[in-house]
Amino acid sequence: MTRQQATAVTSVLDSMSVSEVQSKHVSHAKTAAGCIKATRCHPSVQTRSSNMAQKTVLIVYAHQSVGSFNSAVRDAAVKELAKQGYKVIVSDLYAMNFKASATQDDIIGDLENTKLFQYGEETMHAWLDGRLSDDIMAEQRKVKEAELIIFQFPLYWFSVPAIMKGWMDRVLAQGFAFSLEKMYNHGVFKDKKAMLSFTTGATESMFRPDGINGDINVTLWPLQNGTLHFCGFQVLAPQIFWSPAHRSLAVRTAMLESWEERLKGLLAEKPLTFAPCELFGLSFQEGFSLLPHVQEEQKSNTYGITTGHHLGKPLPPDNQTKAHSTDN
Numbered sequence: 001m002t003r004q005q006a007t008a009v010t011s012v013l014d015s016m017s018v019s020e021v022q023s024k025h026v027s028h029a030k031t032a033a034g035c036i037k038a039t040r041c042h043p044s045v046q047t048r049s050s051n052m053a054q055k056t057v058l059i060v061y062a063h064q065s066v067g068s069f070n071s072a073v074r075d076a077a078v079k080e081l082a083k084q085g086y087k088v089i090v091s092d093l094y095a096m097n098f099k100a101s102a103t104q105d106d107i108i109g110d111l112e113n114t115k116l117f118q119y120g121e122e123t124m125h126a127w128l129d130g131r132l133s134d135d136i137m138a139e140q141r142k143v144k145e146a147e148l149i150i151f152q153f154p155l156y157w158f159s160v161p162a163i164m165k166g167w168m169d170r171v172l173a174q175g176f177a178f179s180l181e182k183m184y185n186h187g188v189f190k191d192k193k194a195m196l197s198f199t200t201g202a203t204e205s206m207f208r209p210d211g212i213n214g215d216i217n218v219t220l221w222p223l224q225n226g227t228l229h230f231c232g233f234q235v236l237a238p239q240i241f242w243s244p245a246h247r248s249l250a251v252r253t254a255m256l257e258s259w260e261e262r263l264k265g266l267l268a269e270k271p272l273t274f275a276p277c278e279l280f281g282l283s284f285q286e287g288f289s290l291l292p293h294v295q296e297e298q299k300s301n302t303y304g305i306t307t308g309h310h311l312g313k314p315l316p317p318d319n320q321t322k323a324h325s326t327d328n
Helices: 003-012 019-024 026-041 069-083 119-129 134-145 162-171 216-231 249-263 292-298
Strands: 056-061 087-092 148-154 193-199 239-241
Touching: 056 069, 056 134, 069 087, 069 148, 069 193, 069 239, 069 249, 087 134, 134 162, 193 216, 239 249
Parallel strands: 056 087, 056 148, 148 193, 193 239
Antiparallel strands: none
16 A cells, blocks of 8 residues: 555545444434525524524535445534524535635626736735635624534545635635734634534544654644634534544444533634734744744743744644633
8 A cells, every 4th residue: 555545545534334323323413414405495493592692603515425434423513503593504515515615706797906816815916805606705794603613524634625725715805804913813713613513534633743643633634724823713622533434333322422422512612712813923024933032931831832833842732622711
C-alpha cells in the first residue's frame, strides 16, 4: 500500500451502512427525515415552546449518502434540538448542489477592479452593495439568524469536504464575517457559537501525539481557530465519531446516544479557549505579535498558550478538543 493510499484509508473513509443503527432509531429517523424535507422546502424546521424565546440552530451538512452515519448524526441533532424548541435550519450541501468554487460569478454587476480580479475585495464590495449571488446571500441570512452553527461532515484529508470548504470560502465573505478590525474575540460573530461534528476513517489512537496521523489538536487548529474563531465564533468542543465504519453496531448505537445526550445541554457548554487579541500588538508596526510583557510572562509556563501559539513549548493538552477553565 502506498503512503497516499494509506492516508486515504485512515483519513477519508466514511462509507458505512447504518441500516442497523437506523432500524433501532426508526421513529427517530422518520421524524428527522420529515424535518429535513421541510427544511428543503421552506428552509426551516420549527417547534414552538411557550416558555422560551425560540432560538435558531443551523446545521451545515456535507455527505453524499442518506444511509451514512453522518446522516444518522444529523437526524439525531434535528430531532433532539427541535424537541427542545429550537428552530433548526439544515443546509444539505450535496442535495442543494452548492457551488464550491469561488469565482467571479459570485458577484452580480460590475467589478470594482476590472484589471485584476481579487475575490476577497470584490465580494466585500458586493456584500456591501447587496450584489452577491443568490445562493451566497441565502446562506448568509441563515448564518445571521442562527445562535449556533453545527458543521456535520466526514473528515477528508484532515479537513472538511471540498463542498463545505467552498461554503466557508464563499459565505464567510470579508465584511460579512470578518474585517481587520473585527476578528477573533472581537469578531463579527462573537455572540454566536459554532462547532465541528465529524466522523473519521482513522481510530482515535491514530490521531494522538504518538499516533501515525499526529495530534488531532493540530489537525483541528486551522478550522477551529483559523476559520471559526477568526470570524468571532465561540467554538464549542468538537463532537468526534471515531472510525464508525469499523465499529460494531453496539458501539455505533452508543455513539448516537452519547450525541443525543450532549445535545440536551449543548448551547450551555463552555467554549474552547483561545489567545485573546489583547495579548497582541494589533498593528502592522507591531507585527500583530505577542506583546513583550506577555512573552516574558509566558517564559515560566510549562505549556504554550494554545495549540497554535505554542511558543516552542509542549502543546497545551487537548486545547482543541476540550473546554478548560482559565483565569485569562
